[in-house]
Amino acid sequence: HVVQTLEGKGEEEAREREERLRETVKDVAYCNIEEDPPIRTTCPGPYDVIIDSGTLTASSHSKEMFEVGVGKIVGLLRPGGTLLSFTSDRNMDGPETGTYTIGCSQHH
Secondary structure (H helix, E strand, O other): OHHHHHHOOOHHHHHHHHHHHHHHOOOOOEEOOOOOOOEEOOOOOOEEEEEEOOHHHHHOOOHHHHHHHHHHHHOOEEEEEEEEEOOOOEOOOOOEOOOEEEOOEEEO
16 A cells, blocks of 8 residues: 555555456465476466566576576566566675666666
């Protein structure tokens, strides 16, 4: 309901949006990029959207492992599907930089 408050909308609109979202989202699944397939779910792919909230970066110990993981996840998308990844830039050989990238723009 926070989004509706920020948008200046009321409780009824918040409930309607929540109901539409619950009808749309089919499953929230656990992902382990070291497994094949990396996603275990009762809702078989291919998927329209996969959202990563830092799993790929956090679980990758090298650039090569990250690239393999991204390849596995992208391979689960339908043609034209979207991988939405929320993560900070991370040097695989050092500490996180505390930045994130949207398109070509880097933010702190």
